[in-house]
Amino acid sequence: MSAVRPKSTRDRNQEILDAAARVITERGLAETRISDVAEQAGVSPGLILYYFDSKDRLLSEALTYANDQFFLRMSREIRRIPSAKEQLRRLVDLSVPGYLPEFGKLDEWALWMEVWVRALRDPQMAKDREILDQRWRQSIADIVRAGQAAGEFGPGDADEIALLLASLMDGLAIQVIMNDSQVSPERMHRLCMAVAAKELGFEL
Amino acid sequence: MSAVRPKSTRDRNQEILDAAARVITERGLAETRISDVAEQAGVSPGLILYYFDSKDRLLSEALTYANDQFFLRMSREIRRIPSAKEQLRRLVDLSVPGYLPEFGKLDEWALWMEVWVRALRDPQMAKDREILDQRWRQSIADIVRAGQAAGEFGPGDADEIALLLASLMDGLAIQVIMNDSQVSPERMHRLCMAVAAKELGFEL
Amino acid sequence: MSAVRPKSTRDRNQEILDAAARVITERGLAETRISDVAEQAGVSPGLILYYFDSKDRLLSEALTYANDQFFLRMSREIRRIPSAKEQLRRLVDLSVPGYLPEFGKLDEWALWMEVWVRALRDPQMAKDREILDQRWRQSIADIVRAGQAAGEFGPGDADEIALLLASLMDGLAIQVIMNDSQVSPERMHRLCMAVAAKELGFEL
Amino acid sequence: MSAVRPKSTRDRNQEILDAAARVITERGLAETRISDVAEQAGVSPGLILYYFDSKDRLLSEALTYANDQFFLRMSREIRRIPSAKEQLRRLVDLSVPGYLPEFGKLDEWALWMEVWVRALRDPQMAKDREILDQRWRQSIADIVRAGQAAGEFGPGDADEIALLLASLMDGLAIQVIMNDSQVSPERMHRLCMAVAAKELGFEL
DNA sequence: TATGAATGAGAGTTCATTCAT
DNA sequence: GATGAATGAACTCTCATTCAT
Numbered sequence: 001m002s003a004v005r006p007k008s009t010r011d012r013n014q015e016i017l018d019a020a021a022r023v024i025t026e027r028g029l030a031e032t033r034i035s036d037v038a039e040q041a042g043v044s045p046g047l048i049l050y051y052f053d054s055k056d057r058l059l060s061e062a063l064t065y066a067n068d069q070f071f072l073r074m075s076r077e078i079r080r081i082p083s084a085k086e087q088l089r090r091l092v093d094l095s096v097p098g099y100l101p102e103f104g105k106l107d108e109w110a111l112w113m114e115v116w117v118r119a120l121r122d123p124q125m126a127k128d129r130e131i132l133d134q135r136w137r138q139s140i141a142d143i144v145r146a147g148q149a150a151g152e153f154g155p156g157d158a159d160e161i162a163l164l165l166a167s168l169m170d171g172l173a174i175q176v177i178m179n180d181s182q183v184s185p186e187r188m189h190r191l192c193m194a195v196a197a198k199e200l201g202f203e204l
Numbered sequence: 205m206s207a208v209r210p211k212s213t214r215d216r217n218q219e220i221l222d223a224a225a226r227v228i229t230e231r232g233l234a235e236t237r238i239s240d241v242a243e244q245a246g247v248s249p250g251l252i253l254y255y256f257d258s259k260d261r262l263l264s265e266a267l268t269y270a271n272d273q274f275f276l277r278m279s280r281e282i283r284r285i286p287s288a289k290e291q292l293r294r295l296v297d298l299s300v301p302g303y304l305p306e307f308g309k310l311d312e313w314a315l316w317m318e319v320w321v322r323a324l325r326d327p328q329m330a331k332d333r334e335i336l337d338q339r340w341r342q343s344i345a346d347i348v349r350a351g352q353a354a355g356e357f358g359p360g361d362a363d364e365i366a367l368l369l370a371s372l373m374d375g376l377a378i379q380v381i382m383n384d385s386q387v388s389p390e391r392m393h394r395l396c397m398a399v400a401a402k403e404l405g406f407e408l
Numbered sequence: 409m410s411a412v413r414p415k416s417t418r419d420r421n422q423e424i425l426d427a428a429a430r431v432i433t434e435r436g437l438a439e440t441r442i443s444d445v446a447e448q449a450g451v452s453p454g455l456i457l458y459y460f461d462s463k464d465r466l467l468s469e470a471l472t473y474a475n476d477q478f479f480l481r482m483s484r485e486i487r488r489i490p491s492a493k494e495q496l497r498r499l500v501d502l503s504v505p506g507y508l509p510e511f512g513k514l515d516e517w518a519l520w521m522e523v524w525v526r527a528l529r530d531p532q533m534a535k536d537r538e539i540l541d542q543r544w545r546q547s548i549a550d551i552v553r554a555g556q557a558a559g560e561f562g563p564g565d566a567d568e569i570a571l572l573l574a575s576l577m578d579g580l581a582i583q584v585i586m587n588d589s590q591v592s593p594e595r596m597h598r599l600c601m602a603v604a605a606k607e608l609g610f611e612l
Numbered sequence: 613m614s615a616v617r618p619k620s621t622r623d624r625n626q627e628i629l630d631a632a633a634r635v636i637t638e639r640g641l642a643e644t645r646i647s648d649v650a651e652q653a654g655v656s657p658g659l660i661l662y663y664f665d666s667k668d669r670l671l672s673e674a675l676t677y678a679n680d681q682f683f684l685r686m687s688r689e690i691r692r693i694p695s696a697k698e699q700l701r702r703l704v705d706l707s708v709p710g711y712l713p714e715f716g717k718l719d720e721w722a723l724w725m726e727v728w729v730r731a732l733r734d735p736q737m738a739k740d741r742e743i744l745d746q747r748w749r750q751s752i753a754d755i756v757r758a759g760q761a762a763g764e765f766g767p768g769d770a771d772e773i774a775l776l777l778a779s780l781m782d783g784l785a786i787q788v789i790m791n792d793s794q795v796s797p798e799r800m801h802r803l804c805m806a807v808a809a810k811e812l813g814f815e816l
Numbered sequence: 817t818a819t820g821a822a823t824g825a826g827a828g829t830t831c832a833t834t835c836a837t
Numbered sequence: 838g839a840t841g842a843a844t845g846a847a848c849t850c851t852c853a854t855t856c857a858t
Contacts, residue, residue, distance in 0.1 A: 012838090028325050030234045034832065044840045046834085055832060110324055117321050119382055120314055121232050130384055137386075163376075163387065164395060170378060171371030178323055180334055182341075183367065191368060198402075216821085237848065248823050253850060255821095420842085436733050438642050442828065452844050457829065459842095518732055525729050527790055528722055529640050538792055545794075571784075571795065572803060578786060579779030586731055588742055590749075591775065599776060606810075624817090646853065656819045658855085667853060 009051075016041050016051055020062035025107055029059060029114040063115050064128045070108045071132070075139060084147030085202055091140065092192050095169050097177045099185040109177045137162045144200065154201030161199050168195060213255075220245050220255055224266035229311055233263060233318040267319050268332045274312045275336070279343065288351030289406055295344065296396045299373050301381045303389040313381045341366045351404065358405030365403050372399060417459075424449050424459055428470035433515055437467060437522040471523050472536045478516045479540070483547060492555030493610055499548065500600050503577050505585045507593040517585045545570045555608065562609030569607050576603060621663075628653050628663055632674035637719055641671060641726040675727050676740045682720045683744070687751065696759030697814055703752065704804045707781050709789045711797040721789045749774045756812065766813030773811050780807060 019041035023032050034055050038045040052058035074094055081087045093100055097109050119126040141162035147153035169192055175183040197204050223245035227236050238259050242249040256262035278298055285291045297304055301313050323330040345366035351357035373396055379387040401408050427449035431440050442463050446453040460466035482502055489495045501508055505517050527534040549570035555561035577600055583591040605612050631653035635644050646667050650657040664670035686706055693699045705712055709721050731738040753774035759765035781804055787795040809816050 009838090028321065030321075031325075033830090045832085046841065047839055049833065050838075113317070113321050113324070116378055116382070117232065117234075117317050120317070121235075126382060129382060133379065133384065134386065160395065163391075164372070164399065167375030167379070167395075168368070168372050170375030171373065172367075172375075174320055174374060175337065175371070178320070178330060178333060180337065182338065187367075191364065191371075195368065213821085238850090239848080249849090250824065250851085251822055254823095259849065417842085436729065438729075439733075441826090453828085454830085454845065455843055458844095463828065521725070521729050521732070524786055524790070525640065525642075525725050528725070529643075534790060537790060541787065541792065542794065568803065571799075572780070572807065575783030575787070575803075576776070576780050577783065579782030579784075580775075582728055582782060583745065583779070586728070586738060586741060588745065590746065595775075599772065599779075603776065621817095645851085657853085658820065659818055661854065662817075 012043075012047075013051055016043075016048060016058070017062045017065045020058055021066035021111060024059065024062060024066075024114060025110050028110075029063075029118065032059065034058070060118070060122065060125055060128070063111055063118070063125070064132065066111050067108070067115065067132050071135065071139075078139075078143075084143050084150055084152045087143045088140075088147070088196060088200075089193065091143070092169070092189060092196070095173065096185045096189045096192070097173055099189055109173050113174070133166075137166045140165055147200065147202075152202060156199060156201075161196075164199065165192065165196060168192060216247075216251075217255055220247075220252060220262070221266050221269045224262055225270035225315065228263065228266060228270075228318060229314050232314075233267075233322065236263065238262070264322070264326065264329055264332075267315055267322070267329070268336065270315050271312070271319065271336050275339065275343075282343075282347075288347050288354055288356045291347045292344075292351070292400060292404075293397065295347065296373070296393060296400070299377065300389050300393045300396070301377055303393055313377050317378070337370075341370045344370055348404065351406075356406060360403060360405075365400075368403065369396065369400060372396060420451075420455075421459055424451075424456060424466070425470050425473045428466055429474035429519065432467065432470060432474075432522060433518050436518075437471075437526065440467065442466070468526070468530065468533055468536075471519055471526070471533070472540065474519050475516070475523065475540050479543065479547075486547075486551075492551050492558055492560045495551050496548075496555070496604060496608075497601065499551065500577070500597060500604070503581065504593050504597045504600070505581055507597055517581050521582070541574075545574045548573055552608065555610075560610060564607060564609075572607065573600065573604060576600060624655075624659075625663055628655075628660060628670070629674045629677045632670055633678035633723065636671065636674060636678075636726060637722050640722075641675075641730065644671065646670070672730070672734065672737055672740070675723055675730070675737070676744065678723050679720070679727065679744050683747065683751075690751075690755075696755050696762055696764045699755045700752075700759070700808060700812075701805065703755070704781070704801060704808070707785065708797045708801045708804070709785055711801055721785050725786070745778075749778045752777055759812065759814075764814060768811060768813075776811065777804065777808060780804060 016037065020032070020037045023036045023040050027036065034048050035045045037058070038048050041048070048058060049055075052061065074091065077094070078087050078090055081090055094103070097103075097107075115125065115129050115132075119129040137159070141158040144153060144156075144158040144161055148155065148158065169188075172183065172188040172191065176185055176188050193204055196202075220241065224236070224241045227240045227244050231240065238252050239249045241262070242252050245252070252262060256265065278295065281298070282291050282294055285294055298307070301307075301311075319329065319333050319336075323333040341363070345362045348357060348360075348362040348365055352359065352362065373392075376387065376392040376395065380389055380392050397408055400406075424445065428440070428445045431444045431448050435444065442456050443453045445466070446456050449456070456466060460469065482499065485502070486495050486498055489498055502511070505511075505515075523533065523537050523540075527537040545567070549566045552561060552564075552566040552569055556563065556566065577596075580591060580596040580599065584593055584596050601612055604610075628649065632644070632649045635648045635652050639648065646660050647657045649670070650660050653660070660670060661667075664673065686703065689706070690699050690702055693702055706715070709715075709719075727737065727741050727744075731741040749771070753770040756765060756768075756770040756773055760767065760770065781800075784795060784800040784803065788797055788800050805816055808814075
């Protein structure tokens with residue numbers, strides 16, 4: 001009934017983080033101002049600082065928040081797939097920027113690269129990044145182990161293979177989101193699956 | 205008030221680019237001020253703008269310049285090694301951050317990551333990055349082809365293997381320079397060489 | 409660090425324009441810095457840019473604003489005078505710099521000259537100047553027509569006479585505010601009235 | 613024979629003043645940089661300061677120099693005309709900006725307006741301006757007196773009439789060079805000649 | 817004379833942050 | 838909770854001026 005109802009702290013927090021992630025994706029971390037985030041969130045710049053103590057805090061939280069969201073979405077989706085091989089394929093599908101037309105090219109990876117650069121000098125960010133990355137590799141390793149247990153994959157050190165695949169995807173994704181003329185999403189996808197097939201001994 | 209002996213334009217240009225690269229490595233692109241570069245170069249801030257029309261121009265040039273320098277140094281060194289396998293090993297040695305104690309950990313890779321982030325929104329940087337990256341993959345592919353011609357390596361698409369190795373190194377290096385507790389320089393080195401050995405059919 | 413009680417946007421706007429006009433009058437357009445205006449207005453330099461997007465914008469607006477104020481003050485005063493001849497005399501009184509001891513010599517005319525110079529290259533200023541100038545000549549022409557209707561003045565093209573008188577005052581005022589030793593305020597006043605009397609056929 | 617021959621101090625001085633006048637006319641005093649003048653003169657910025665002690669000095673001298681040149685050119689031309697009435701007409705012809713198609717519209721007047729603004733706060737410029745202006749009015753008065761002596765003109769205070777005409781031309785010229793839609797060069801010319809005819813009792 | 821590298825003193829502008837309302 | 842006026846600390850960039858060559 002009331003025209004303007006104050007939102008719960010929790011809602012506002014998320015709204016602002018969402019807005020921040022969107023702005024960072026669009027303009028890059030360095031070009032993101034508090035007022036941009038405020039505008040995107042439809043609130044005043046002052047309110048941003050009311051919820052987050054400083055710009056730095058806001059941006060850090062936004063970066064990990066967005067990555068977290070991505071991870072959760074992907075996990076939820078993959079958990080529903082019965083075959084490990086298909087899980088792996090879906091994971092690659094979703095990780096190759098621009099491979100699935102329904103997802104933007106930049107979105108997750110651009111943020112992820114900002115995380116890297118920031119983590120170089122921000123210890124908290126570095127810590128967060130390590131956690132996120134290990135969780136990511138862990139979930140790949142889990143798929144590998146599940147596939148091995150199910151007989152879908154051959155033997156091999158799951159953690160080593162996970163590190164290989166995760167790193168390869170990182171390295172290739174960089175070039176894909178840069179629109180490198182020689183590294184198309186399709187080529188990235190093919191190479192990732194080829195390496196996975198070779199390492200895990202399955203047919204493509 | 206007091207003028208100092210002028211240097212040749214060419215020298216100054218390089219001096220300033222060197223200084224800029226050093227500052228960017230140390231503080232990060234976002235935290236690099238013109239006055240930092242000036243101080244590092246031992247000149248006045250005004251002079252920086254005298255040689256480079258704007259801060260943006262300076263930083264862009266510094267990034268590609270530094271990468272170029274790295275590539276040339278590595279090429280020169282590798283060219284002197286007779287065996288392709290040893291060339292590859294040396295290339296990995298030099299690429300793994302912190303693997304050789306005589307090289308700093310950050311240096312090249314930190315700059316390289318700044319290039320990525322910047323290239324996302326700066327078309328000129330994007331163009332430069334693509335050129336640098338292709339040259340890099342090319343030189344790996346050349347080693348592969350030479351090794352195949354010499355019978356050191358087994359068959360395989362040299363360009364594909366080069367892309368695989370280059371991307372893998374990119375992805376792993378990120379984690380290594382982040383001091384990821386699970387990805388040491390040694391582990392990165394081992395994994396790169398293992399993949400190379402497997403793909404190229406040579407003994408470690 | 410310490411914030412001061414905010415004023416209404418409208419008030420602040422006028423305060424700043426007033427301050428700017430005062431500073432321009434005192435120091436000249438070329439020597440007017442944002443910080444001068446800020447100091448004069450008793451606020452921080454940042455606030456000036458908060459209200460006016462740029463220094464240029466501020467100065468342009470200040471110039472037309474001040475001229476506008478002058479015109480309104482003069483109009484209000486003249487409207488109260490019943491006789492056209494006396495209206496004309498009062499208009500000349502107020503226009504001759506330094507003629508009335510209670511008015512500063514520079515004030516309006518110095519600003520007006522800055523408008524001229526700026527209008528030479530600033531299209532917006534040129535447009536504003538034309539409007540202000542035509543309004544000014546119009547109000548002289550109106551006095552002339554009223555006097556003719558009332559039989560105080562003889563016949564003649566009111567617009568032509570207005571242009572003559574306005575231009576003559578412009579040209580003379582320049583020399584008066586320059587303190588030209590041969591063109592005193594009194595001489596300017598006498599000459600203007602003499603020309604008016606001759607053109608309009610009234611006794612001084 | 614020698615490729616580059618140093619110019620005489622006198623020549624260089626004039627070249628630089630000419631260049632400065634041209635730049636000021638084009639860009640306005642406020643936007644004139646030493647390097648602009650240097651470029652226009654085809655020399656290095658350093659040399660400008662070698663001939664003129666400071667930017668201020670240079671600009672002041674350029675302004676009076678250009679005005680001086682204009683006055684001398686006009687005087688020379690008028691002296692050759694036998695009839696005072698025709699002398700006066702020619703003087704008006706040359707003074708109305710844009711009236712004679714072979715002369716630029718801005719040129720002299722734009723510089724002259726810069727003189728006014730600068731003279732407000734620069735005592736030396738003020739002194740120079742007064743001299744130039746009195747010389748100008750004097751030469752008009754001389755024509756008037758010559759015409760009266762020759763019986764071309766009726767009686768009247770020559771100095772007063774000169775002041776009237778000079779001021780009227782100043783005031784009208786401002787509007788003409790501003791491209792005021794209601795004050796064309798022709799209208800200015802007509803009005804000046806009409807006032808002259810009325811004051812001096814001659815037929816147009 | 818002439819050049820142009822080099823300096824340094826600003827100036828405008830941006831923007832995170834504060835705080836009265 | 839929410840706003841937005843206000844501050845002030847940077848920072849980039851400009852430009853007159855100097856001076857070794």
